[in-house]
Amino acid sequence: xxxxxxxxxxxxxxHYFNRSKQVIGKFGDCQVTYxxxxxxPVVFAPRLALEWLEETxxxxxxxxxxxxxxNEGKWVGAGEPMMHITGSFxxxxxxxxxxxxxxxxxxVAAYNAWTMCADMPKAAFLAMDxxxxxxxxxxxxxxxxxxxxxxxxxxxxxAVGFIGNATHATxxxxxxxxGLGTMPHALIGYAGTTLRAAEMFHETFPGEPMTVxxxxxxxxxxxxxxxxxxxxxxxxxxxxxxRLDTTGGRYIEGLDPASSYxxxxxxxxxxxRGYRSEEELRFLVGTGVSAxxxxxxxxxxxxxxxxxxxxxxxxxxxxAKCRIMAEAEAPIDVVGSGSFLxxxxxxxxxxxxxxxxxxxxxVKVGREFLHRTREADSTRSP
Numbered sequence: 001x002x003x004x005x006x007x008x009x010x011x012x013x014x015h016y017f018n019r020s021k022q023v024i025g026k027f028g029d030c031q032v033t034y035x036x037x038x039x040x041p042v043v044f045a046p047r048l049a050l051e052w053l054e055e056t057x058x059x060x061x062x063x064x065x066x067x068x069x070x071n072e073g074k075w076v077g078a079g080e081p082m083m084h085i086t087g088s089f090x091x092x093x094x095x096x097x098x099x100x101x102x103x104x105x106x107x108v109a110a111y112n113a114w115t116m117c118a119d120m121p122k123a124a125f126l127a128m129d130x131x132x133x134x135x136x137x138x139x140x141x142x143x144x145x146x147x148x149x150x151x152x153x154x155x156x157x158x159a160v161g162f163i164g165n166a167t168h169a170t171x172x173x174x175x176x177x178x179g180l181g182t183m184p185h186a187l188i189g190y191a192g193t194t195l196r197a198a199e200m201f202h203e204t205f206p207g208e209p210m211t212v213x214x215x216x217x218x219x220x221x222x223x224x225x226x227x228x229x230x231x232x233x234x235x236x237x238x239x240x241x242x243r244l245d246t247t248g249g250r251y252i253e254g255l256d257p258a259s260s261y262x263x264x265x266x267x268x269x270x271x272x273r274g275y276r277s278e279e280e281l282r283f284l285v286g287t288g289v290s291a292x293x294x295x296x297x298x299x300x301x302x303x304x305x306x307x308x309x310x311x312x313x314x315x316x317x318x319x320a321k322c323r324i325m326a327e328a329e330a331p332i333d334v335v336g337s338g339s340f341l342x343x344x345x346x347x348x349x350x351x352x353x354x355x356x357x358x359x360x361x362x363v364k365v366g367r368e369f370l371h372r373t374r375e376a377d378s379t380r381s382p
Contacts, residue, residue: 003137004098006059013097024090033086033356034096035363035370040078040347042107043114044070045148048141049102053085053095062091067372073152076107081370084355096352104350105138105342106145112340113149115319117159119326120335125150126180127165128314129338136169143170146340150174163334181211185245188216194223195230202231210234211241211312220244220252220293221300228306235309241334243312244297248288252296260285260292264328267295271328283324289315291328298331312336318343 004012024030050066057064064087069080076082085092117125127146133139143165150161164180165171171179183201191197198212210231214223224242234240246252251260264272264285271284271291284291294313301309310333317325318339325332342348355363355370363370 006056009056009094009098013094017094017096020093021090024093029088029090030358031086031356032089032092032354032358033084033372034092034352035081035355035367035372036083036085036100036103036350036352037079037081037370038076038104038107038350040108041111042076042082043110043149043152044072044074044076044082045106045110045145046083046103047072047148048106048144049099052102053099056095057087057091060091062088064092073110073148073155075111075152079369081372082107084372086356089354089357100350100352102141105345105348106141106148107350108342108348109142109145109340110149110152112319112342113146113162114152115149116317116322116335116337116340117150117153117161118157119319119322120332121153121157121159123332124160124334125162126312126334126336127162127174127338127340128181128336129341130165130167130170132338132341139167140170142341143167143173147173149340183211183213185213185216188213193217194219195226198227198230202234209239209241211243213243213245215244215246215252218250218253220246220297221254224297224301224309225304225306228301228304228309235306238308238310240308241310241312242297242301243314243336244289244293245314245336246288246293248286248315251287252289252293254300255292255296257285260290263292263295263299267299268328268330271324279320280324283321284328289313289317291325291330294325294330294332310334 010018064085067084069082070076127143129142130139133142146162153159154161162174164174164176166181167179171177183197188194188197191200194214194216201210212227214220217223228235231240294311297311311331312334313332314336316339317335317337353363353367353370355361361371
């Protein structure tokens with residue numbers, strides 16, 4: 001059973017709901033209908049919240065009626081009721097806090113994942129968010145959300161989307177038994193050189209595709225080529241990938257501000273000829289993993305005959321950075337990202353209001369838009 005179970009709910013819910021439950025128990029129950037909405041556009045990702053609601057209902061021997069206004073993965077506009085829930089006031093009143101916790105953040109993360117995948121439809125995405133999550137429950141919620149956003153992008157624009165994530169526990173959301181990943185920076189430090197880390201990994205996991213971090217010693221180009229020359233068979237078979245995760249405190253090997261502009265002038269001139277904000281310019285020609293850095297590495301690999309070697313890009317690849325990379329047509333094969341997590345937590349707040357008591361419409365003034373005016377239509381959202 002998902003946390004918290006029925007016996008723990010009182011400890012985790014807002015206490016005024018507990019007190020309301022006591023009042024209802026004293027003066028009599030009634031049937032109520034809740035409307036659930038959010039104040040910003042989202043992608044509907046309700047499964048974890050609904051599963052918890054269903055499990056709690058079974059434990060309490062009570063049933064609820066769900067009127068889902070959208071199917072999972074549908075776009076929902078700001079302020080639009082995404083569902084109505086009808087049932088016993090006594091059994092629903094203390095569930096609101098936890099239900100909304102499980103719903104809002106997932107919907108925002110799914111929206112972010114969808115926009116990222118849709119903007120970069122040819123790139124595969126790997127969810128690397130687990131270490132940024134506040135515990136196991138959030139990690140499950142965010143992995144689920146990424147899978148929902150990814151599925152929407154696949155459906156709408158034929159995107160590759162998220163191919164997996166970093167942990168075994170949530171790999172099932174991506175149709176896998178295990179998480180994906182090869183080596184962290186710590187293994188490079190342990191080995192002493194990038195090449196030795198690659199050799200150690202290959203000896204430990206022979207025959208597997210390998211992704212090698214190449215920024216540890218600020219020798220992104222030199223170490224990349226050294227690894228490719230050491231493993232020519234893997235390189236030729238497309239089983240070798242190089243991951244750029246350069247810190248924002250420096251340019252990658254061989255680049256500076258002037259040469260970064262020169263790289264984009266050669267490979268993506270239109271990306272730097274119009275007005276760009278400071279943030280957009282940083283993504284294009286700044287320090288760290290910029291579009292220029294990716295073009296530069298790709299050009300050096302191709303020049304040395306390693307055109308089958310893939311580039312994995314990470315470091316701050318949220319919706320804004322993905323959009324700029326897409327506009328520049330940066331040659332990225334895989335994006336490693338945990339940046340689909342909501343960046344503004346206040347945007348994740350879902351809201352529930354009761355709109356009917358024993359079938360009579362009644363809601364606080366200003367929320368009349370939550371009343372049900374038509375039957376659920378899962379096809380009306382874009």
